[in-house]
Amino acid sequence: MERLRKIVRAIDTISIVSGKILVWWTVLAVVIITFEVVARYVFGRPTNWGHESMTLIFGMQYILCGAYAHHAKAHVRVDVLYQSLSKRNRARMDALTSLLFFLYIGVMTYTGWFFYWDSQVMWEVSFTDWAPPLYPVKFTVFLGSLMLLLQGVANFIRDAYFAAVGRDLA
Helix, strand or coil: CHHHHHHHHHHHHHHHHHHHHHHHHHHHHHHHHHHHHHHHHHCCCCCCHHHHHHHHHHHHHHHHCHHHHHHCCCCCCCHHHHCCCCHHHHHHHHHHHHHHHHHHHHHHHHHHHHHHHHHHHCCCECCCCCCCECHHHHHHHHHHHHHHHHHHHHHHHHHHHHHHHCCCCC
């Protein structure tokens, strides 16, 4: 049991630390978009890279923050039935619905790898004049999916334990 606790804690730590680091990406994107707005509207000199880099940064942040959001239980759920259940029955329902989650995120992780790999092999670049390589951005689809899959495993272990025993794994 102690081994499961360590695994769950390690996955939770990865999700929390990555989420806290990724908060700073928002600051970076805000700085870039502020620069772009000033360049465009104050100096009449828009850049090729400003808008696109901000969009890519937010896209990368969105996919990489999924594990943190899953850990914090911040994803949207339909609470029509869920809130009326006891904590133990919620854990049972979460463990059961995790099977659908694993199917979805497993496919996303698997295809995310090939999405990234094809982009790297072809040296895919953006269609703009700036033309940054897209494989680092596409790698985040795989990495974010993998992190979300790991957090799903941690949540499943926690839920299955609570459903079976009636107390937190802690």
